[in-house]
Amino acid sequence: MPQSSGYVLYYWRGIPGRGEYVRLAFEYAGVPYTEHMNNGTLVSTITNPAQSSHPPAFAPPALKLPSGRFLSQTPAILNHIAPKFGLAGDKEGEDAEERRSSVNQLVLTALDLSNESHDLHHPLASDLYYEDQKDASIKRAVSYRGYRIPKFLKHFQTVLATNPDTPADGTYLVGTKTTTADLVLFHVLCGVSYVVPRRMAVLKASGEYDNVFKLKERIENEKGIKEYLASPRRQPFNEHGVYRHYPELDDEE
Amino acid sequence: MPQSSGYVLYYWRGIPGRGEYVRLAFEYAGVPYTEHMNNGTLVSTITNPAQSSHPPAFAPPALKLPSGRFLSQTPAILNHIAPKFGLAGDKEGEDAEERRSSVNQLVLTALDLSNESHDLHHPLASDLYYEDQKDASIKRAVSYRGYRIPKFLKHFQTVLATNPDTPADGTYLVGTKTTTADLVLFHVLCGVSYVVPRRMAVLKASGEYDNVFKLKERIENEKGIKEYLASPRRQPFNEHGVYRHYPELDDEE
Numbered sequence: 001m002p003q004s005s006g007y008v009l010y011y012w013r014g015i016p017g018r019g020e021y022v023r024l025a026f027e028y029a030g031v032p033y034t035e036h037m038n039n040g041t042l043v044s045t046i047t048n049p050a051q052s053s054h055p056p057a058f059a060p061p062a063l064k065l066p067s068g069r070f071l072s073q074t075p076a077i078l079n080h081i082a083p084k085f086g087l088a089g090d091k092e093g094e095d096a097e098e099r100r101s102s103v104n105q106l107v108l109t110a111l112d113l114s115n116e117s118h119d120l121h122h123p124l125a126s127d128l129y130y131e132d133q134k135d136a137s138i139k140r141a142v143s144y145r146g147y148r149i150p151k152f153l154k155h156f157q158t159v160l161a162t163n164p165d166t167p168a169d170g171t172y173l174v175g176t177k178t179t180t181a182d183l184v185l186f187h188v189l190c191g192v193s194y195v196v197p198r199r200m201a202v203l204k205a206s207g208e209y210d211n212v213f214k215l216k217e218r219i220e221n222e223k224g225i226k227e228y229l230a231s232p233r234r235q236p237f238n239e240h241g242v243y244r245h246y247p248e249l250d251d252e253e
Numbered sequence: 254m255p256q257s258s259g260y261v262l263y264y265w266r267g268i269p270g271r272g273e274y275v276r277l278a279f280e281y282a283g284v285p286y287t288e289h290m291n292n293g294t295l296v297s298t299i300t301n302p303a304q305s306s307h308p309p310a311f312a313p314p315a316l317k318l319p320s321g322r323f324l325s326q327t328p329a330i331l332n333h334i335a336p337k338f339g340l341a342g343d344k345e346g347e348d349a350e351e352r353r354s355s356v357n358q359l360v361l362t363a364l365d366l367s368n369e370s371h372d373l374h375h376p377l378a379s380d381l382y383y384e385d386q387k388d389a390s391i392k393r394a395v396s397y398r399g400y401r402i403p404k405f406l407k408h409f410q411t412v413l414a415t416n417p418d419t420p421a422d423g424t425y426l427v428g429t430k431t432t433t434a435d436l437v438l439f440h441v442l443c444g445v446s447y448v449v450p451r452r453m454a455v456l457k458a459s460g461e462y463d464n465v466f467k468l469k470e471r472i473e474n475e476k477g478i479k480e481y482l483a484s485p486r487r488q489p490f491n492e493h494g495v496y497r498h499y500p501e502l503d504d505e506e
Contacts, residue, residue: 047411049412050415056411056415057358058365069348073357075328076354077354079332080354080357098320101332102322104328104329106308108326115368124376124392124396125393125396126396140378143378143379143380147379152311155309159302162302164307174307
């Protein structure tokens with residue numbers, strides 16, 4: 001990004017992770033931001049009130065606001081910037097706070113699937129390696145693939161198909177404009193498709209979630225996002241992030 | 254509560270669950286609400302846009318607002334009502350939205366420990382019984398007791414001890430007034446103390462988290478909350494909720 005607007009994102013170096021949900025909002029809105037990425041001192045900076053602000057963060061990501069205040073927790077960051085960036089789904093004649101809260105609701109639901117995708121490879125302890133809990137992961141993957149992913153896809157399909165502001169084949173979760181909810185769901189779909197590609201191919205081919213997969217296609221071609229995805233700022237998924245691909249966890253059902 | 258203000262909470266019958274975080278905000282603020290509790294049709298009501306509003310809920314709790322809109326996701330509900338109920342920590346001369354977002358950040362962090370307490374007894378699949386994943390739970394409990402609970406307690410202790418608006422032994426997470434963050438942390442502490450009482454007794458006796466345990470005592474004596482806790486509206490924890498006590502998951506370390 002060309003220059004600073006006063007926003008600084010603090011996140012781990014080398015993975016898209018939860019920071020990606022914040023990046024996508026900036027990239028889509030065209031708001032400049034800088035990144036502070038330093039594995040050695042990142043956590044001690046944002047969790048220490050003497051170095052950040054009160055209240056300190058529990059964990060990355062944290063966003064330094066133009067005022068100097070640090071804000072953490074992905075959904076809190078997104079809900080804070082959404083109305084400022086035009087991503088909260090304003091609609092004339094409707095209570096803006098209510099619509100913003102509906103967007104927040106959908107962001108939180110999509111992030112629940114993000115969290116479940118993390119817990120897939122860490123079902124027993126976040127302080128153990130995957131290899132030390134692989135057997136439990138393989139068991140958890142049965143429910144993740146067969147029950148959880150379809151439940152979330154069905155929900156978002158319903159939200160899209162019943163949006164009163166768009167046609168039945170619409171791709172906007174709320175209203176007729178892109179919101180943080182659309183952007184978060186897009187990245188969750190990217191992530192889950194990376195984690196269990198065989199399963200997601202079957203679900204896509206079923207035709208039951210067409211609006212959801214069309215939303216993914218729409219977002220990846222949106223102005224701002226298309227350029228971002230082609231840039232080096234878009235980091236690939238790998239073996240250290242929220243979304244990880246272990247072949248033993250994937251299957252068609 | 255005496256009469257309706259137009260707010261209706263939709264949640265499961267018979268457990269405090271995640272609905273409790275919403276109840277506490279109403280009870281502390283003294284805002285009347287009614288409850289819709291029907292195990293048979295609860296989910297089909299709130300997840301069906303024809304019966305609720307757009308976007309439909311993914312899961313309970315859902316709050317019907319006076320406008321008729323349904324809002325779900327516990328943190329979205331709390332962030333929506335916090336400023337209306339005076340629970341968002343307003344402070345003169347400070348950006349009200351920024352402070353509200355800091356409260357939201359802390360609510361989300363406390364709810365993360367709530368979610369981890371749920372996943373303790375359901376580490377492999379939410380659609381299996383505890384008995385079918387008990388061995389994995391016993392393994393997960395080692396990290397939950399020894400690593401996760403102290404990490405959260407230490408964080409909230411730091412937040413309380415470094416609040417610039419209160420003394421070093423203060424019990425307000427943000428500013429000098431009770432916020433939704435205080436209320437949520439209170440109930441999380443109630444819940445975790447129910448899940449692993451032996452472990453929590455050791456952590457309390459360590460003296461390292463005195464502000465946190467003092468916050469719990471303060472909240473349970475606050476006007477509105479004290480009366481609520483003594484009323485039949487405060488439901489006990491049991492074997493069906495977010496917080497469950499299985500003796501094999503508790504230990505002193």
